[in-house]
Amino acid sequence: MTESHQDALRGLALRVREHIVRMATDGGCFIGASLSCADLLVYMYSDVLSIAPSRLADPSRDYLFLSKGHDVPALYGTLAELGYIGRERLAHHLKTGDTVYWHPNRNVPGVEFHSGSLGHLLSVGIGVALDIRMRGGSNSVYVVLGDGELNEGSVWEALLVARAQGLGNLVAVVDRNGFQANVATEDLNPLEPIERKFEAFGWSVVRADGHDFASLERAFAAAAQPGVPRAIIADTVRGKGLPSIEARADRWFVNFSHEEVAMLLEELHGERKAALVSETLMVR
Amino acid sequence: MASSTYEDVLGRAAETDERVVVMTAENRVAIRNLPRKLGPRFIDVGIAEQTMVGAAAGLALRGRRPVVHALATFLTMRAFEFIRTDVGIAGLPVKLVGGVPGFLSDGNGPTHQALEDVALMRGIPGMQVFAPADAEDMVACLPSILASDAPCYIRYNALPAVVQHAPYVPGKAELIAEGKDVTVLVHGFLLREVMRALPALNSEGISARVLNMRVLAPVDAQAIVSAAAETSLLVTVEDHFLSGGLATIVAETLQRAGKGARVHPIALESRWFAPGLLDDVLEHEGFTGPQIARGIVNAFRHST
Numbered sequence: 001m002t003e004s005h006q007d008a009l010r011g012l013a014l015r016v017r018e019h020i021v022r023m024a025t026d027g028g029c030f031i032g033a034s035l036s037c038a039d040l041l042v043y044m045y046s047d048v049l050s051i052a053p054s055r056l057a058d059p060s061r062d063y064l065f066l067s068k069g070h071d072v073p074a075l076y077g078t079l080a081e082l083g084y085i086g087r088e089r090l091a092h093h094l095k096t097g098d099t100v101y102w103h104p105n106r107n108v109p110g111v112e113f114h115s116g117s118l119g120h121l122l123s124v125g126i127g128v129a130l131d132i133r134m135r136g137g138s139n140s141v142y143v144v145l146g147d148g149e150l151n152e153g154s155v156w157e158a159l160l161v162a163r164a165q166g167l168g169n170l171v172a173v174v175d176r177n178g179f180q181a182n183v184a185t186e187d188l189n190p191l192e193p194i195e196r197k198f199e200a201f202g203w204s205v206v207r208a209d210g211h212d213f214a215s216l217e218r219a220f221a222a223a224a225q226p227g228v229p230r231a232i233i234a235d236t237v238r239g240k241g242l243p244s245i246e247a248r249a250d251r252w253f254v255n256f257s258h259e260e261v262a263m264l265l266e267e268l269h270g271e272r273k274a275a276l277v278s279e280t281l282m283v284r
Numbered sequence: 285m286a287s288s289t290y291e292d293v294l295g296r297a298a299e300t301d302e303r304v305v306v307m308t309a310e311n312r313v314a315i316r317n318l319p320r321k322l323g324p325r326f327i328d329v330g331i332a333e334q335t336m337v338g339a340a341a342g343l344a345l346r347g348r349r350p351v352v353h354a355l356a357t358f359l360t361m362r363a364f365e366f367i368r369t370d371v372g373i374a375g376l377p378v379k380l381v382g383g384v385p386g387f388l389s390d391g392n393g394p395t396h397q398a399l400e401d402v403a404l405m406r407g408i409p410g411m412q413v414f415a416p417a418d419a420e421d422m423v424a425c426l427p428s429i430l431a432s433d434a435p436c437y438i439r440y441n442a443l444p445a446v447v448q449h450a451p452y453v454p455g456k457a458e459l460i461a462e463g464k465d466v467t468v469l470v471h472g473f474l475l476r477e478v479m480r481a482l483p484a485l486n487s488e489g490i491s492a493r494v495l496n497m498r499v500l501a502p503v504d505a506q507a508i509v510s511a512a513a514e515t516s517l518l519v520t521v522e523d524h525f526l527s528g529g530l531a532t533i534v535a536e537t538l539q540r541a542g543k544g545a546r547v548h549p550i551a552l553e554s555r556w557f558a559p560g561l562l563d564d565v566l567e568h569e570g571f572t573g574p575q576i577a578r579g580i581v582n583a584f585r586h587s588t
Binding site: 059106112113120121124126127128129130131157158160161165 | 330334335339346369373
């Protein structure tokens with residue numbers, strides 16, 4: 001990957017993070033998980049997915065399903081920066097007159113399916129992948145999962161079925177930020193060694209640095225074996241890009257004041273660190 | 285006798301309509317011959333009801349019309365949230381076929397007793413709910429079910445027919461017998477027992493209208509309101525918990541129409557039934573024709 005392309009991706013990811021921060025007020029959003037997968041979504045929409053704003057009804061497009069739906073601000077930001085929706089629409093976040101809210105829904109162009117209940121979209125992705133294969137299509141289905149989401153039994157059921165059905169056109173991408181809602185994944189239901197779990201289910205697995213575009217490029221380019229679904233475990237940092245949030249990785253869902261948002265936008269650009277008062281809301 | 289079974293009709297529909305995909309969570313009783321007939325459009329996911337329903341939603345997103353099969357309890361309860369969230373919220377045309385509903389689970393025990401499936405499925409906005417009386421009724425309703433763009437739950441029933449059925453008129457109950465004193469509203473195979481109750485009612489001088497409800501959501505409200513106006517007692521007969529099934533549907537329909545009626549519900553009241561062979565279960569639980577007749581006679585005498 002050229003340095004100039006990496007710079008372009010970094011610039012795009014920075015703008016996506018600005019959108020995320022702006023959505024973290026007047027009701028707030030799941031900022032930690034959104035920031036962790038921002039680079040991942042930016043990379044996939046830019047360099048992996050065969051899709052465009054003009055191709056949302058094209059059956060030969062690639063599909064991206066956001067199974068960990070609470071990180072949708074990262075998707076909204078990506079869709080806005082790439083022309084799927086207007087940037088101004090994000091100012092309607094949580095306004096009842098629009099459908100931009102805490103979880104994805106199909107009224108937002110570019111969002112393939114609703115989610116919010118964890119452990120669903122790998123199954124839905126299986127259905128789409130089966131149909132693509134039945135019709136002889138060469139497009140692929142990507143399902144972004146959270147690591148905490150791997151607690152759900154339905155994920156493992158779907159892993160078993162996807163391998164049994166020989167879905168080489170299905171890719172699971174795990175945003176491995178190390179946290180679930182309130183605690184570190186390894187302190188609750190430990191997931192490591194995560195690659196070996198996927199491998200034991202017959203999947204082909206690659207691990208990558210989810211904030212390093214060159215590393216992601218290598219992972220997504222790894223050769224697919226016919227009939228074998230693929231998993232990419234992307235190691236990420238919750239709150240990535242905002243040191244004051246990274247340092248408090250339990251900042252999962254936060255409703256910041258306007259002053260805090262202004263400070264965070266400065267921090268995002270490498271200026272002074274924000275002095276945050278708002279705590280994570282444990283209720284969600 | 286019907287010349288076609290459920291499997292025949294479904295197989296033919298799949299052959300002529302490439303949208304039809306047949307799925308199962310490793311329950312092939314009703315669809316044994318379809319794997320070789322349908323090839324890749326027959327998908328057995330194994331004992332994985334949640335994944336089956338989610339995958340059905342994905343297939344429907346691509347324009348398919350999946351017809352999924354599992355036992356009624358595991359389909360409607362294990363996979364409930366997948367049905368509600370993936371199929372229901374999106375309003376996708378997934379057809380959910382639940383095997384051995386109600387008393388038809390006979391000797392399996394409470395794990396297999398789907399007695400709340402109608403309540404659960406009709407609680408999902410936009411979900412159609414069918415409960416055909418027998419194999420022929422099932423075949424009569426199936427083309428309309430497959431043609432509909434709505435999600436649909438079907439209480440599968442392959443018992444032999446005890447009446448000659450009229451063609452299915454979409455959204456309408458089937459008038460099986462005309463009568464002026466009592467209307468018996470029934471769904472599923474218990475129509476058989478209601479038919480066995482009729483001679484006893486006649487000998488008591490009670491003239492009974494019988495409605496095979498066929499479709500419970502959206503229900504044929506006109507048939508219920510007319511019955512309330514034209515007969516003095518409504519009797520609901522169902523192998524379902526009293527709460528949320530046909531008795532509730534009748535009460536809600538009358539309430540919405542602003543009509544009053546005496547209703548005598550025959551249902552299971554907040555308990556599972558004693559497992560055994562079907563006819564013994566019916567006897568034990570009081571759902572045989574003669575027992576139903578006695579209940580109706582008593583209720584009718586108290587209502588007049």
